[in-house]
Amino acid sequence: MKGPLAGDVFGEMLRDALAVAAGVGRRPLAGGRLPRPVIEIVERDDGLVNGVLAAPYLAGPDEWPAHDRRALDLVRGRVLDIGVGGGRAALALQERGVAVTGLDVSPGAIEVCRARGVRDLVHATVEEHAAAGRRYDTFLLLGNNLGLLEGRERAPRFLAALAAMANPGARVVAQGTDPYGTTDPVQVTYHERNRGLGRLGGQLRLRLRYRELATDWFDYLVCSLAELAELVDGTGWRLAEVDDADAPYYLACLHLDGAADGAQVLA
Amino acid sequence: MKGPLAGDVFGEMLRDALAVAAGVGRRPLAGGRLPRPVIEIVERDDGLVNGVLAAPYLAGPDEWPAHDRRALDLVRGRVLDIGVGGGRAALALQERGVAVTGLDVSPGAIEVCRARGVRDLVHATVEEHAAAGRRYDTFLLLGNNLGLLEGRERAPRFLAALAAMANPGARVVAQGTDPYGTTDPVQVTYHERNRGLGRLGGQLRLRLRYRELATDWFDYLVCSLAELAELVDGTGWRLAEVDDADAPYYLACLHLDGAADGAQVLA
Numbered sequence: 001m002k003g004p005l006a007g008d009v010f011g012e013m014l015r016d017a018l019a020v021a022a023g024v025g026r027r028p029l030a031g032g033r034l035p036r037p038v039i040e041i042v043e044r045d046d047g048l049v050n051g052v053l054a055a056p057y058l059a060g061p062d063e064w065p066a067h068d069r070r071a072l073d074l075v076r077g078r079v080l081d082i083g084v085g086g087g088r089a090a091l092a093l094q095e096r097g098v099a100v101t102g103l104d105v106s107p108g109a110i111e112v113c114r115a116r117g118v119r120d121l122v123h124a125t126v127e128e129h130a131a132a133g134r135r136y137d138t139f140l141l142l143g144n145n146l147g148l149l150e151g152r153e154r155a156p157r158f159l160a161a162l163a164a165m166a167n168p169g170a171r172v173v174a175q176g177t178d179p180y181g182t183t184d185p186v187q188v189t190y191h192e193r194n195r196g197l198g199r200l201g202g203q204l205r206l207r208l209r210y211r212e213l214a215t216d217w218f219d220y221l222v223c224s225l226a227e228l229a230e231l232v233d234g235t236g237w238r239l240a241e242v243d244d245a246d247a248p249y250y251l252a253c254l255h256l257d258g259a260a261d262g263a264q265v266l267a
Numbered sequence: 268m269k270g271p272l273a274g275d276v277f278g279e280m281l282r283d284a285l286a287v288a289a290g291v292g293r294r295p296l297a298g299g300r301l302p303r304p305v306i307e308i309v310e311r312d313d314g315l316v317n318g319v320l321a322a323p324y325l326a327g328p329d330e331w332p333a334h335d336r337r338a339l340d341l342v343r344g345r346v347l348d349i350g351v352g353g354g355r356a357a358l359a360l361q362e363r364g365v366a367v368t369g370l371d372v373s374p375g376a377i378e379v380c381r382a383r384g385v386r387d388l389v390h391a392t393v394e395e396h397a398a399a400g401r402r403y404d405t406f407l408l409l410g411n412n413l414g415l416l417e418g419r420e421r422a423p424r425f426l427a428a429l430a431a432m433a434n435p436g437a438r439v440v441a442q443g444t445d446p447y448g449t450t451d452p453v454q455v456t457y458h459e460r461n462r463g464l465g466r467l468g469g470q471l472r473l474r475l476r477y478r479e480l481a482t483d484w485f486d487y488l489v490c491s492l493a494e495l496a497e498l499v500d501g502t503g504w505r506l507a508e509v510d511d512a513d514a515p516y517y518l519a520c521l522h523l524d525g526a527a528d529g530a531q532v533l534a
Contacts, residue, residue, distance in 0.1 A: 041316050045268050046269045047481070048479050049271070049478065051306030053306075186479050212315050212316075212453050
């Protein structure tokens with residue numbers, strides 16, 4: 001019995017998804033002949049496993065959930081797309097003439113974005129990129145990437161890195177999911193166990209797998225708006241606007257304290 | 268860190284796939300609201316993992332690969348559909364007026380087949396069912412279920428159980444896949460490691476996972492036609508016909524030795 005290898009799971013999965021979508025390049029084949037759908041495997045530390053189709057990472061706005069389309073209308077000025085992934089949001093913004101930079105820690109994601117035409121890309125963490133001295137008006141976290149806040153420990157550091165890159169009046173536009181509407185005992189038990197460990201209920205401990213590769217275990221947060229407001233408290237950011245028309249999914253708009261006027265001027 | 272629970276992985280996956288297809292019943296939901304595609308996770312003992320969409324287990328003949336449709340034309344007389352799964356082949360045979368019995372070790376698969384209208388179902392292994400004294404003219408193994416032969420140790424016992432249930436002139440109609448056409452180093456290395464352990468190259472050691480459940484590890488065989496002929500040798504069965512028009516997929520037809528005339532009479 002061998003375990004999976006450490007590697008750029010997300011990047012390899014996106015590369016294959018792009019090859020399948022384009023019909024060219026190395027593709028995962030069933031029986032060596034038929035292209036098979038590319039599926040990302042998400043393992044949780046309670047033994048839960050989920051398969052997620054990769055194709056939506058490359059989809060155009062017509063195929064997005066409506067709240068993702070509405071998120072594009074909330075951006076202002078220069079945009080940093082954090083966790084740019086397959087580049088779906090960055091490409092849509094470029095088409096609107098918005099100045100957008102795509103940031104990702106996955107080299108494969110950066111490569112796929114470049115192949116798809118995203119012009120400005122940075123391979124770095126938010127802290128590393130903050131040290132580069134560039135400034136933005138909007139920090140975009142789509143596709144549940146509010147989850148990058150991880151939990152009580154990471155959230156203030158993450159938001160501080162964004163504040164360090166913020167122009168006056170800057171905003172965060174982040175998509176999240178309230179996990180607490182479920183009655184599924186697997187989920188309810190997991191939330192309770194987390195709270196017993198001093199973690200947020202929806203502070204998921206995950207690893208991604210794709211073919212022979214796996215990531216390390218990492219935290220990824222799904223939280224309620226009340227929990228988000230608490231996490232943001234004292235960071236200099238303020239939960240200024242919420243769009244929860246597609247609950248349990250929501251868009252949260254954070255503004256830098258005292259900078260709401262600036263944001264309106266930019267609008 | 269907790270591991271997955273032991274359970275009827277395949278049955279739970281089929282139940283959810285049926286609920287999603289029918290739009291009724293308990294369904295796996297993304298964020299508690301949107302039905303998500305049901306995906307079976309297949310782990311191999313070298314750390315490789317694959318996600319497989321569940322919907323094809325319920326598909327009608329129009330959506331099948333062509334060799335699966337051709338397999339239906341090869342059945343004669345009373346049919347035992349071994350590993351009946353979601354019942355796709357059993358339902359298609361019933362519609363043709365064929366007397367078919369569906370056999371599966373998964374209670375959930377039996378329940379899904381019953382809900383979908385398969386009339387004659389048995390929850391048992393082939394050995395258990397052989398003890399029940401029923402007789403068949405065709406043993407059908409679709410959907411790569413030639414893999415149930417497992418390897419050199421299990422194949423003769425499995426084929427003996429079928430022979431014990433065989434009417435004169437009986438046949439096995441089995442779909443397999445030749446795994447050796449690939450140059451993928453992950454696969455080539457796996458085949459070599461297997462041979463080094465005295466196993467057949469494509470003798471996969473797998474477990475299935477779905478949500479919080481996992482099966483035990485089990486062997487599942489993908490083999491060449493030459494390997495199949497060797498496995499069959501001395502069992503009383505003979506590799507009589509092959510359809511490899513869709514290579515690397517193939518249909519193998521086994522006849523009981525000296526019973527080829529009987530098979531032709533039944534035709």
